[in-house]
Amino acid sequence: MNNRLPKITFWRVLFVMIMIAGAYSTYLRFFKGLGASTNLSDQFPWGLWVGFDCLCGIMLTAGGFTLMATVHVFNLEKFRSIARPALLTAFIGYLLEAGAVMFDLGRPYRIWHPLVMWNPRSPMFIVGWCVMLYSGIMAVEFAPTIFERLRLEKPLRILRMIQTPLVILGVTVSIIHQSALGMFYVLVPGKLHPLWYSSMLPVLFFISAATIGMAMTIFESTMSSRHFDHALDKSVILNLGRLLYIGVIVYGVVRVQDLLRLGAWKYAFISSNEATMFWVEMALCVIIPVVLLSVPKIRSNPISLYVISFITVSGFIVNRLNVAVTGMTASAGVQYIPKWNEVSITLMMVSVGIVMFTLAIKYLPIFSHEPERRPRTAALPSTVLPAPAR
Amino acid sequence: MPKGLLYDATLCIGCLECERGCAKQNNLPYTDTIEKQKKTSEFKYTYVAVKNEDKYMRRLCMHCNEPTCVSACPVGALQKSKLGPVTYDEDKCMGCRYCMVACPYGIPKYEWSKVLPRVQKCILCPDRLAAGKQTACAEACPTGATLFGDRDELLAEAHRRIAADPKKYINHVYGEKEAGGSSVLLLSSVPFGQFGLPATLGTEPLPYLTADLIEHIPSVVTVGWAALGGVWWITSRREAVAAIEKKKNEEKEEK
Numbered sequence: 001m002n003n004r005l006p007k008i009t010f011w012r013v014l015f016v017m018i019m020i021a022g023a024y025s026t027y028l029r030f031f032k033g034l035g036a037s038t039n040l041s042d043q044f045p046w047g048l049w050v051g052f053d054c055l056c057g058i059m060l061t062a063g064g065f066t067l068m069a070t071v072h073v074f075n076l077e078k079f080r081s082i083a084r085p086a087l088l089t090a091f092i093g094y095l096l097e098a099g100a101v102m103f104d105l106g107r108p109y110r111i112w113h114p115l116v117m118w119n120p121r122s123p124m125f126i127v128g129w130c131v132m133l134y135s136g137i138m139a140v141e142f143a144p145t146i147f148e149r150l151r152l153e154k155p156l157r158i159l160r161m162i163q164t165p166l167v168i169l170g171v172t173v174s175i176i177h178q179s180a181l182g183m184f185y186v187l188v189p190g191k192l193h194p195l196w197y198s199s200m201l202p203v204l205f206f207i208s209a210a211t212i213g214m215a216m217t218i219f220e221s222t223m224s225s226r227h228f229d230h231a232l233d234k235s236v237i238l239n240l241g242r243l244l245y246i247g248v249i250v251y252g253v254v255r256v257q258d259l260l261r262l263g264a265w266k267y268a269f270i271s272s273n274e275a276t277m278f279w280v281e282m283a284l285c286v287i288i289p290v291v292l293l294s295v296p297k298i299r300s301n302p303i304s305l306y307v308i309s310f311i312t313v314s315g316f317i318v319n320r321l322n323v324a325v326t327g328m329t330a331s332a333g334v335q336y337i338p339k340w341n342e343v344s345i346t347l348m349m350v351s352v353g354i355v356m357f358t359l360a361i362k363y364l365p366i367f368s369h370e371p372e373r374r375p376r377t378a379a380l381p382s383t384v385l386p387a388p389a390r
Numbered sequence: 391m392p393k394g395l396l397y398d399a400t401l402c403i404g405c406l407e408c409e410r411g412c413a414k415q416n417n418l419p420y421t422d423t424i425e426k427q428k429k430t431s432e433f434k435y436t437y438v439a440v441k442n443e444d445k446y447m448r449r450l451c452m453h454c455n456e457p458t459c460v461s462a463c464p465v466g467a468l469q470k471s472k473l474g475p476v477t478y479d480e481d482k483c484m485g486c487r488y489c490m491v492a493c494p495y496g497i498p499k500y501e502w503s504k505v506l507p508r509v510q511k512c513i514l515c516p517d518r519l520a521a522g523k524q525t526a527c528a529e530a531c532p533t534g535a536t537l538f539g540d541r542d543e544l545l546a547e548a549h550r551r552i553a554a555d556p557k558k559y560i561n562h563v564y565g566e567k568e569a570g571g572s573s574v575l576l577l578s579s580v581p582f583g584q585f586g587l588p589a590t591l592g593t594e595p596l597p598y599l600t601a602d603l604i605e606h607i608p609s610v611v612t613v614g615w616a617a618l619g620g621v622w623w624i625t626s627r628r629e630a631v632a633a634i635e636k637k638k639n640e641e642k643e644e645k
Contacts, residue, residue, distance in 0.1 A: 030505070031505065032505065033502065033503060033504055033505045033507065034500075034502055034507065035502030035503045035504075036503075040502070041502070042431065042432075042490065042496075042499045042500060042502075043496075045487040045490040045491055045500060046487065046491055069618065072622075073618050073621050073622045073625070074621055074625055075622075075625035075626065075628075075629060104486075105484050105485045105486055106483075106484070106485020106486075106487065106500070106506070106507045106508075107483065107484050107485040107506055107507075108484075108485075110465075110482075110483075110484035110485070111484060113464075113465040113482060113484050114464050114465055114484075117465040117466055117467075117482055118465075118466065119461075119463055119464055119465060119466040120604065121461045121597065121600070121601055121604060122461060122462055122463060122464045122488070122600075123462075123488075123600050123604070124462065124463070124464035124486055124488045125464035125465070126604065126607070127464075128464055164622055168614075168615060168618040168619060168622065169615075171614065171618060172610065172611050172614040172615060172618075175610065175614060176607055176610060176611070179603075183600055183603055183604070184488070184491075186599050186600050186603060187458060187461070187462060187491075187492050187596055187597070187599055187600050188491060188492060188494075188596075189596070189599065190494050190588050190590060190591065191491070191494075199599065199603075202603060328491075
């Protein structure tokens with residue numbers, strides 16, 4: 001990575017190919033319309049871009065608000081080293097989400113309309129505001145990283161003063177955002193399959209997002225420690241693993257209880273595409289993680305935690321896609337399979353995200369500032385400096 | 391006085407004059423291919439469904455009393471007007487298509503082929519209504535199967551017809567109570583489900599489902615701020631105390 005002339009590697013070739021395909025699909029989307037670039041239809045107006053880019057994308061950023069709260073509100077020092085990478089992931093995730101929405105909206109240049117044209121009864125209005133508010137909040141939360149790099153001490157001091165109130169604001173906006181995504185589907189009792197429809201969807205979306213926050217942080221920290229050669233704090237990973245264990249258990253209990261309440265279990269045992277996908281989801285989200293994490297030996301091994309995180313993340317991606325696609329198929333009466341252009345836009349978004357993350361880690365003090373920070377925190381009473389920015 | 395339509399399927403002869411009248415009123419193309427389409431589309435606000443060759447059912451926007459699409463629209467492009475029509479303001483719409491996902495009747499359609507698309511659906515001729523005229527489809531109907539009038543009177547008329555000839559009709563005025571009721575009322579001799587009209591809609595308006603949840607947001611915010619603020623106060627206080635005690639201990643040791 002340090003050579004002047006970029007070496008040709010498998011990943012770089014893949015990246016360039018994804019970008020070329022993405023550029024073509026972008027052209028198709030904006031110059032020929034949604035009909036030419038997607039398999040969306042009157043029967044199936046929301047597809048991959050809503051299901052993956054919006055629902056999954058926002059879920060995967062949840063590590064940002066959970067860890068910022070853990071470190072800056074609960075002052076749990078041991079998690080400090082990973083709060084910033086998690087915030088970075090969340091910030092990039094929201095920027096990409098805003099990008100993806102521009103593709104999905106029929107008239108993207110009107111994306112600002114909810115700012116002045118209000119309908120507070122609409123979950124979509126709530127989501128729109130949450131995206132804008134939390135992106136702004138995260139920009140300020142993230143700013144210290146850039147100011148540190150530029151050695152601007154004065155703005156840094158101001159930002160540290162407002163940091164914790166800002167984190168608290170961000171956490172509440174985030175909770176509302178994650179739940180409001182589930183609220184979309186509360187409005188369609190006749191359309192979403194009973195294995196997924198529930199008035200509890202907002203709560204389930206929130207619990208799963210908070211759980212995935214842990215899994216994503218384990219996953220990323222392990223990945224980036226391998227690629228960037230910084231030491232992985234084993235105790236942090238193990239603590240996150242314990243939180244992940246609690247998360248999947250809580251989610252499992254609420255989900256099972258909810259299916260019992262609604263009497264929806266019978267649908268899980270009818271041979272159907274929905275039932276199959278339901279069991280795939282349950283296996284990856286709840287059954288496999290709970291079984292594996294219940295073994296202390298597995299729970300205390302960072303490598304197996306990395307694998308379990310990957311399984312759980314995949315499971316909840318399946319869950320979101322089941323809500324957005326599998327569960328909506330029967331009522332739509334058509335089978336939606338995304339067009340390759342839709343897939344290529346999504347791949348482009350993911351690739352851009354990975355590159356942004358890589359560049360940020362390389363050029364900004366995301367992991368690297370850690371060693372010097374602990375003594376300084378301990379020396380200052382935190383009433384004077386509410387919560388040190390790093 | 392809220393207006394409405396009463397469609398009596400037993401009077402319908404399937405002549406499609408309502409479709410033609412609608413297309414003319416709304417400047418929609420009405421070609422042979424579109425005439426054969428048995429669905430609403432970006433080119434067609436209403437159609438006459440046929441079952442067993444002589445059973446008809448008009449499908450169009452129901453103009454719900456508490457429309458799901460109106461509550462779904464983030465920018466208020468869809469509105470329920472006092473006279474009954476659920477209207478669409480294309481200058482507000484940003485194209486999120488949540489109305490299409492939300493509508494229990496699957497009515498709003500999208501201009502997929504256009505670069506700057508609009509949502510398309512029956513708007514119950516609001517300009518004609520404001521001018522005191524009836525809708526284009528009711529005017530075009532030669533048999534009186536589609537009847538325009540005050541909703542209250544149409545509802546009473548529907549019940550009168552069922553009472554007068556209970557063998558002819560199913561004892562159900564579709565749209566009287568479905569999801570809170572609608573401006574469009576339907577009468578039929580065969581079950582409505584056969585024509586794709588949802589049979590399991592309750593009487594509660596669907597917007598209440600999300601409105602109940604959205605009402606909780608202010609309390610989530612207040613409780614969230616109070617709880618997190620409290621935790622922050624406690625943890626920072628604890629740290630401050632710890633720091634002072636540490637200093638004291640160090641001073642003691644020095645002495």
